[in-house]
Amino acid sequence: MSTPSLIPTPTPALTGVLPVLQMPFHTDESVDHDALRNEAAWCLKLGVRGLVIGMVSEVVRLSDAERTMIIEALAPIAQDAGAPLVASVGAESTRTARGRARAAARAGATALMATPPMILASDEAALRDYFLAVAAESDLPLIVQDASGYVGRPMSIEFQVEILDALGDRVWFKPEAPPFGQRVSRLRDASGGRARVLEGSGGISLVDSYRRGIVGTMPAADVCWAVQALWNALESGDDAAAARIHGPLSALISLQTSLDAFVAVEKHLLRRQGVLPTTVMRQPVGYVLDAETAREAERLADLLEAACQEESVL
Helix, strand or coil: CCCCCCCCCCCCCCCEECCECCCCECCCCCECHHHHHHHHHHHHHCCCCCEEECHHHCHHHCCHHHHHHHHHHHHHHHHHHCCCEEEECCCCCHHHHHHHHHHHHHHCCCEEEECCCCCCCCCHHHHHHHHHHHHCCCCCCEEEEECCCCCCCCCCHHHHHHHHHHHHHHEEEEECCCCHHHHHHHHHHHCCCCCCEEECCCCCCHHHHHHCCCCEECCECCCHHHHHHHHHHHHHCCHHHHHHHHHHHHHHHHCCCCHHHHHHHHHHHHHHCCCCCCCCCCCCCCCCCCHHHHHHHHHHHHHHHHHHHHCCCC
16 A cells, blocks of 8 residues: 655644544454544544544554554545544564654654553663654654553653653653552643643543543543543533543443453444444454453443433533
8 A cells, every 4th residue: 555645734733532443354354444444434523533543453463564554544534634643653672663653654643652662671761762762753743651551560750751851842641550640640740730641541530630631532432422522521511411421431441451351342332333344353362252241331332322412412
């Protein structure tokens, strides 16, 4: 697939609801690009602010060539909508992460997101060099993702402020180490309110994190309509509506106790809504959705939809 011809435009703001797309696969586990484009268009029609290719997109199971092709497929859709396209570029080595950053920028991503190396525990001096090297490969915004809620170990607040001091307005932060809310507040306070923070709990911590000053959230695509409704309620100061939506959303997210559990439940619900044709995950996987959990996820999704319709925010 050739690189799309895109007219350079200012990077859209990384704010509001930015769903992480699930990666559709054919039954032979090859990427279904048509289904991916359909999923992206579906999300954007629901009013979200942008699109993200992240960890729950199963990027760790994709080749670098596949990552580039996915960005190329999505870039025109995002540009037509005036929406940011965030591409995950983290790697186990600085060299690989730099290469992924260059490739993502050339393919049409408008922002990058990088996790630190996950397998080896690097000290923060080495991590500083890693993130600054990734940032130097393009002029795109960089989201520093602390994915230690899933893998790795937390990055200190002091370290994140150091990255902010080095990169300034080019950097955003996505802290996912528990306790979510307290770490958001600590980063806010330590940076004097300069740090722009994106929430990444799937929505379960969104109400608390919003009140601590986050600028956006990166939920899953499957119920991005509900997270958008919740965001709208928070923005309008409708605490009662926010509480009614947040209850079933939190219960649904609580079923998803690992990275592969998120993937399995989200793909199931996307297929149920007619967005994806299959629920195929690349093997091996660490979680298999059973029939009882699937039924519970469906029940909670129905309650969530009812809560959104009650508030007339869908």
